[in-house]
Amino acid sequence: xxxxxxxxxxxxxxxxxxxxALDELAEAGYAxxxxxxxxxxxxxxxxxxxxxxxxxxRLVADALNALNVQPSRPxxxxxxxxxxxxxxVEQLLTHLVHALVxxxxxxxxxxxxxxxxxxxxxxxFWHGYSAQRRQALVDAIEAGVRSGELRPVDPGLAAxxxxxxxxxxxxxxxxxxxxxxxxxxxxxxxxxDP
Amino acid sequence: xxxxxxxxxxxxxxxxxxxxALDELAEAGYAxxxxxxxxxxxxxxxxxxxxxxxxxxRLVADALNALNVQPSRPxxxxxxxxxxxxxxVEQLLTHLVHALVxxxxxxxxxxxxxxxxxxxxxxxFWHGYSAQRRQALVDAIEAGVRSGELRPVDPGLAAxxxxxxxxxxxxxxxxxxxxxxxxxxxxxxxxxDP
Amino acid sequence: xxxxxxxxxxxxxxxxxxxxALDELAEAGYAxxxxxxxxxxxxxxxxxxxxxxxxxxRLVADALNALNVQPSRPxxxxxxxxxxxxxxVEQLLTHLVHALVxxxxxxxxxxxxxxxxxxxxxxxFWHGYSAQRRQALVDAIEAGVRSGELRPVDPGLAAxxxxxxxxxxxxxxxxxxxxxxxxxxxxxxxxxDP
Amino acid sequence: xxxxxxxxxxxxxxxxxxxxALDELAEAGYAxxxxxxxxxxxxxxxxxxxxxxxxxxRLVADALNALNVQPSRPxxxxxxxxxxxxxxVEQLLTHLVHALVxxxxxxxxxxxxxxxxxxxxxxxFWHGYSAQRRQALVDAIEAGVRSGELRPVDPGLAAxxxxxxxxxxxxxxxxxxxxxxxxxxxxxxxxxDP
DNA sequence: CGCTAACCGAGACGGTACGTCCCGTCTTTAC
DNA sequence: GTAAAGACGGGACGTACCGTCTCGGTTAGCG
Numbered sequence: 001x002x003x004x005x006x007x008x009x010x011x012x013x014x015x016x017x018x019x020x021a022l023d024e025l026a027e028a029g030y031a032x033x034x035x036x037x038x039x040x041x042x043x044x045x046x047x048x049x050x051x052x053x054x055x056x057x058r059l060v061a062d063a064l065n066a067l068n069v070q071p072s073r074p075x076x077x078x079x080x081x082x083x084x085x086x087x088x089v090e091q092l093l094t095h096l097v098h099a100l101v102x103x104x105x106x107x108x109x110x111x112x113x114x115x116x117x118x119x120x121x122x123x124x125f126w127h128g129y130s131a132q133r134r135q136a137l138v139d140a141i142e143a144g145v146r147s148g149e150l151r152p153v154d155p156g157l158a159a160x161x162x163x164x165x166x167x168x169x170x171x172x173x174x175x176x177x178x179x180x181x182x183x184x185x186x187x188x189x190x191x192x193d194p
Numbered sequence: 195x196x197x198x199x200x201x202x203x204x205x206x207x208x209x210x211x212x213x214x215a216l217d218e219l220a221e222a223g224y225a226x227x228x229x230x231x232x233x234x235x236x237x238x239x240x241x242x243x244x245x246x247x248x249x250x251x252r253l254v255a256d257a258l259n260a261l262n263v264q265p266s267r268p269x270x271x272x273x274x275x276x277x278x279x280x281x282x283v284e285q286l287l288t289h290l291v292h293a294l295v296x297x298x299x300x301x302x303x304x305x306x307x308x309x310x311x312x313x314x315x316x317x318x319f320w321h322g323y324s325a326q327r328r329q330a331l332v333d334a335i336e337a338g339v340r341s342g343e344l345r346p347v348d349p350g351l352a353a354x355x356x357x358x359x360x361x362x363x364x365x366x367x368x369x370x371x372x373x374x375x376x377x378x379x380x381x382x383x384x385x386x387d388p
Numbered sequence: 389x390x391x392x393x394x395x396x397x398x399x400x401x402x403x404x405x406x407x408x409a410l411d412e413l414a415e416a417g418y419a420x421x422x423x424x425x426x427x428x429x430x431x432x433x434x435x436x437x438x439x440x441x442x443x444x445x446r447l448v449a450d451a452l453n454a455l456n457v458q459p460s461r462p463x464x465x466x467x468x469x470x471x472x473x474x475x476x477v478e479q480l481l482t483h484l485v486h487a488l489v490x491x492x493x494x495x496x497x498x499x500x501x502x503x504x505x506x507x508x509x510x511x512x513f514w515h516g517y518s519a520q521r522r523q524a525l526v527d528a529i530e531a532g533v534r535s536g537e538l539r540p541v542d543p544g545l546a547a548x549x550x551x552x553x554x555x556x557x558x559x560x561x562x563x564x565x566x567x568x569x570x571x572x573x574x575x576x577x578x579x580x581d582p
Numbered sequence: 583x584x585x586x587x588x589x590x591x592x593x594x595x596x597x598x599x600x601x602x603a604l605d606e607l608a609e610a611g612y613a614x615x616x617x618x619x620x621x622x623x624x625x626x627x628x629x630x631x632x633x634x635x636x637x638x639x640r641l642v643a644d645a646l647n648a649l650n651v652q653p654s655r656p657x658x659x660x661x662x663x664x665x666x667x668x669x670x671v672e673q674l675l676t677h678l679v680h681a682l683v684x685x686x687x688x689x690x691x692x693x694x695x696x697x698x699x700x701x702x703x704x705x706x707f708w709h710g711y712s713a714q715r716r717q718a719l720v721d722a723i724e725a726g727v728r729s730g731e732l733r734p735v736d737p738g739l740a741a742x743x744x745x746x747x748x749x750x751x752x753x754x755x756x757x758x759x760x761x762x763x764x765x766x767x768x769x770x771x772x773x774x775d776p
Numbered sequence: 777c778g779c780t781a782a783c784c785g786a787g788a789c790g791g792t793a794c795g796t797c798c799c800g801t802c803t804t805t806a807c
Numbered sequence: 808g809t810a811a812a813g814a815c816g817g818g819a820c821g822t823a824c825c826g827t828c829t830c831g832g833t834t835a836g837c838g
Contacts, residue, residue, distance in 0.1 A: 007804060009814055029312055031225030036793055045816040050795065113365050114308035118223055123368070130366040157359070157382040163366075164358025165351070171307050172324040172361065174317070188351040189383055201835070203783060230824060239785035244826065395830065397788055417700055419613030424819055433790035438821065440788095501753050502696035506611055511756070518754040545747070545770040551754075552746025553739070559695050560712040560749065562705070576739040577771055591810075618798060627811040632800070 010052075016042040017049055021063035026107030030115045033060065061121035064112070064129075067104060085144025086186065092137050093162055093182045100170045105129075110171065134159050141190070151191045161189050204246075210236040211243055215257035216298065224305035227254070255315035258306070258323075261298060279338025280380065286331050287356055287376045294364045299323075304365060328353050335384070345385045355383050398440075404430040405437055409451035414495035418503045421448065449509035452500070452517075455492060473532025474574065480525050481550055481570045488558045493517075498559065522547050529578070539579045549577050592634075598624040599631055603645035604686065612693035615642070643703035646694070646711075649686060667726025668768065674719050675744055675764045682752045687711075692753060716741050723772070733773045743771050 020041035024033055035056060039049040053059040100106055116123040137159040144150035165185055169177040177185070214235035218227055229250055233243045247253040294300055310317040331353040338344035359379055363371040371379070408430035412421055423444060427437040441447035488494055504511040525547040532538035553573055557565040565573070602623035606615055617638055621628045635641035682688055698705040719741040726732035747767055751759040759767070 007814065009803070013814080030308060031227075032312070033225075034793065035795085047797090047817075048815060051814070055795070110308045110311040114224060114304045116365075117304040118225070127366065127368050130362075154378065154382050157379055160362050161355040161359045161379070161383055164360070164362030165355045166358070167362055167366065168324075168354050168358035171310075171365070172321065172357075174321050184348065185351055185355070188348050189355055201783070203834075207784085228824065229826085239787090240826095241786080241828090242784065245783080249826075395788065397829075401788080418696060419615075420700070421613075422819065423821085435791070435822095436789060443821070498696045498699040502612060502692045504753075505692040506613070515754065515756050518750075542766065542770050545767055548750050549743040549747045549767070549771050552748070552750030553743045554746070555750055555754065556712075556742050556746030559698075559753070560709065560745075562709050572736065573739055573743070576736050577743055595810090616798065617800085627813085628800095629802090629812075630810065633810085637800075 013042070013044055013048050014052060016044060017052065017059070018063045018066045020044075021059050022067065022104065022108065025060065025063065025111055030060070030111035033111070035059070057115075057119045057121065060115060061119060061125060064108075064122065064125045085140055085147065085149045086190070088140040089137065089144070089162070089190065090182050090186055092133070092140060093166060093186065094179045096133060096163065096166050097177050097179055097182060099133075100166060101176050113171070130163075134163055137163065144190075153190060158189055162186070165189075207236070207238055207242050208246060210238060211246065211253070212257045212260045214238075215253050216261065216302070219254065219257065219305055220298075220301035224254070224309045227305075229253070251309075251313040251315060254309060255313065255319060258302075258316065258319045279334055279341065279343045280384070282334040283331065283338070283356070283384065284376050284380055286327070286334060287360060287380065288373050290327060290357065290360050291371050291373055291376060293327075294360065295370050307365065324357075328357055331356065338384075347384060352383055356380070359383075401430070401432055401436050402440060404432055405440065405447070406451045406454045408432075409447050410455065410492070410496070413448065413451065413499055418448070418499035421499075423447070445503075445507045445509065448503060449507060449513060452496075452510065452513045473528055473535065473537045474578070476528040477525065477532070477550070477578065478570050478574055480521070480528060481554060481574065482567050484521060484551065484554050485565050485567055485570060487521075488554065489564050501559070518551075522551055525550060532578075541578060546577055550574070553577075595624070595626055595630055596634060598626060599634065599641070600645045600648045602626075603641050604649065604690070607642065607645065607693055608686075608689035612642070612697045615693075617641070639697070639701040639703060642697060643701065643707055646690075646704065646707045667722055667729065667731045668772070670722040671719065671726070671744070671772070672764050672768055674715070674722060675748060675768065676761045678715060678745065678748050679759050679761055679764060681715075682748065683758050695753065712745075716745055719744065726772075735772060740771055744768070747771075 017038065020038045023041060024038045028034065028037075033056065035049060036046065038059070039046045042049070049059075053062065100109060105112070112122065112126050116126040138155045141150065141153070141155040141158050145152055145155060162185065166177050169175065211232065214232045217235060218232045222228065222231075227250060229243060230240065232253070233240045236243070243253070247256065294303060299306070306316065306320050310320040332349045335344065335347070335349040335352050339346055339349060356379065360371050363369065405426065408426045411429060412426045416422065416425075421444060423437060424434065426447070427434045430437070437447075441450065488497060493500075500510065500514050504514040526543045529538065529541070529543040529546050533540055533543060550573065554565050557563065599620065602620045605623060606620045610616065610619075615638060617631060618628065620641070621631045624631075631641070635644065682691060687694070694704065694708050698708040720737045723732065723735070723737040723740050727734055727737060744767065748759050751757065
């Protein structure tokens with residue numbers, strides 16, 4: 001079971017570079033993303049950067065995957081505790097609203113949409129990331145429909161409409177959605193609060 | 195009142211360059227978009243390109259505005275003719291589905307989403323373009339609600355949910371929506387066909 | 389007869405770069421010769437340098453050819469004027485001695501010997517340069533032999549022995565030959581002054 | 583006075599590296615000589631190489647000195663045995679001709695000429711190497727002159743003229759001298775065979 | 777219907793970033 | 808405990824575009 005431990009210098013450089021890459025991505029976008037300045041940001045030699053990632057795309061992809069570790073971990077058995085489905089849906093959408101405005105991915109979303117079109121790896125990350133969030137929503141809606149709390153909609157379609165609305169506001173309009181608009185949205189798609 | 199007519203050479207170059215720019219944008223994306231190859235594509239000297247547009251953003255913006263002329267021109271008084279609201283909604287969404295897959299903008303959408311974040315001009319175009327399509331949808335839904343054909347939803351929210359769903363599938367999942375999925379989507383958001 | 393004139397900027401850059409290249413070659417040698425610092429020396433952008441010469445070897449070769457214009461132009465009809473063959477030989481060798489110590493090529497000779505081994509173009513220049521100087525010597529010796537002033541040696545072999553001795557001292561010993569050693573050398577190979 | 587014997591592993595690495603260095607020098611020249619590939623050639627870690635030689639010049643110098651062991655071994659008392667001076671001279675020059683074409687130094691000569699200009703250590707080796715060969719020639723000529731077999735030339739100048747001719751052909755012309763040209767050369771400088 | 781002003785292509789210019797290779801130093805791990 | 812592996816910062820390589828510029832040559836349209 002003696003797995004070869006990683007050289008601590010490598011660990012250090014890797015971390016610094018991934019963080020720098022995310023910062024750069026957020027500030028400069030995908031076009032405009034410069035290896036040169038990632039290295040500078042990380043306080044690391046340019047050659048060190050290239051030693052770990054041969055090109056832009058691979059670095060971006062890895063940086064994003066690093067991001068993927070924490071977000072939206074399933075709150076486990078939240079559903080069959082007494083939390084009502086509707087509240088859960090609103091909570092998830094509110095979380096999404098913030099993720100697209102405040103969160104670490106926020107600034108990077110437009111770049112991601114673009115990058116995903118160019119790189120399979122980025123696409124993999126991005127579609128996975130979205131699918132994960134969507135699944136939580138689908139589960140909540142499904143539970144609500146099953147329990148009779150919500151009207152009988154297709155959970156998949158409903159989840160896409162709801163998420164889609166939030167993304168639409170972020171990417172296709174000047175003003176993203178705010179948290180207080182969420183209840184109205186949910187009403188509109190899942191039926192009004194009784 | 196004799197306005198100086200434009201030199202035909204200028205007109206010619208302009209046209210060729212705008213078309214070339216769109217082609218390039220579609221093939222290479224926004225990152226990867228190269229002034230050099232736009233000029234080459236148009237069979238025009240690089241200096242001619244720079245004479246008309248000082249930098250890439252301005253060129254891209256103009257190219258897109260050129261695109262904006264034709265699409266989704268309002269079919270005038272379609273609504274108060276007998277066309278049922280629901281059919282109209284489906285028609286508009288189907289059109290959007292195609293625009294995001296086949297149309298001239300299709301290949302450029304992810305690039306646009308990104309570019310809009312960087313350039314006010316591109317953002318202006320993109321938000322306007324989206325607003326225009328959305329408005330048609332809002333109008334149709336509003337008419338349907340007013341005539342009692344559709345259940346009483348907020349037309350703005352419904353339009354965003356529907357459009358959002360189509361965009362979501364295009365940008366955040368591996369498979370874009372297809373035309374035959376549209377009716378189901380409309381059912382889900384506006385209530386099933388009676 | 390209307391030859392297209394060269395852009396004056398090109399002429400200017402070219403000149404500056406060739407000069408800088410020779411300086412650099414003299415100071416840093418062939419290994420150690422850096423495109424980067426040639427450009428800097430010439431006060432010219434790195435890209436301008438690469439626009440004219442795609443790589444080191446081509447630049448070096450051209451710089452040397454530029455050098456080739458002036459040296460050892462035949463003093464025309466020197467020989468059949470009364471100048472004695474022996475004096476002429478001494479004069480040519482003295483000139484060579486200086487060329488290998490003071491002249492513009494001096495500092496570059498060892499680099500050249502090496503570079504000629506790597507690049508056909510450089511070899512072409514270098515062998516040509518040497519042949520030219522040698523030929524003058526051959527002519528002088530031949531004249532001397534024909535006129536009976538010198539003992540009947542093979543002019544080609546004698547020329548190589550004489551030139552070779554000078555080069556040998558420059559490249560294979562710590563001390564190059566000096567002008568005052570020339571007469572002794574000539575005595576040794578062509579026979580003593582009567 | 584018990585001198586610490588050298589670690590056999592060290593001895594092994596040293597040998598391998600010196601050989602590899604010579605190979606590399608021959609193949610890649612002095613410019614183009616890469617520590618990286620010397621280590622690879624020797625099947626040894628790069629750090630091992632740098633433990634023994636801090637930089638390329640020192641390595642090159644040592645490699646050459648290693649070479650210096652075998653050549654031009656003094657034929658001891660050859661001279662006062664009956665071997666005629668002229669034959670001895672031809673033999674030494676023929677040996678030189680081969681050394682500059684076939685021998686282990688052959689490929690390295692132009693690199694050496696250049697390197698000697700840059701590094702005192704290399705210069706030391708190179709001048710020494712040349713001096714050694716030259717001395718043998720001087721001795722032979724001296725003996726011939728003393729015995730009356732050769733006409734009374736300055737042995738030093740004659741040796742330089744003869745060696746110089748051979749080097750000249752190797753470094754300054756496209757075709758090096760061949761063994762069968764040696765007698766003619768000797769005739770030319772030392773006087774024809776009686 | 778000839779002249780002049782504009783527009784044209786070609787491409788040089790100084791820059792910046794790319795991704796590659798090697799340098800010489802250094803830390804870490806493994807034998 | 809020392810040798811091999813290889814990470815590190817640095818710097819040059821040659822390439823590709825950027826946006827600015829200078830250059831002659833062509834072409835319009837006015838006078």
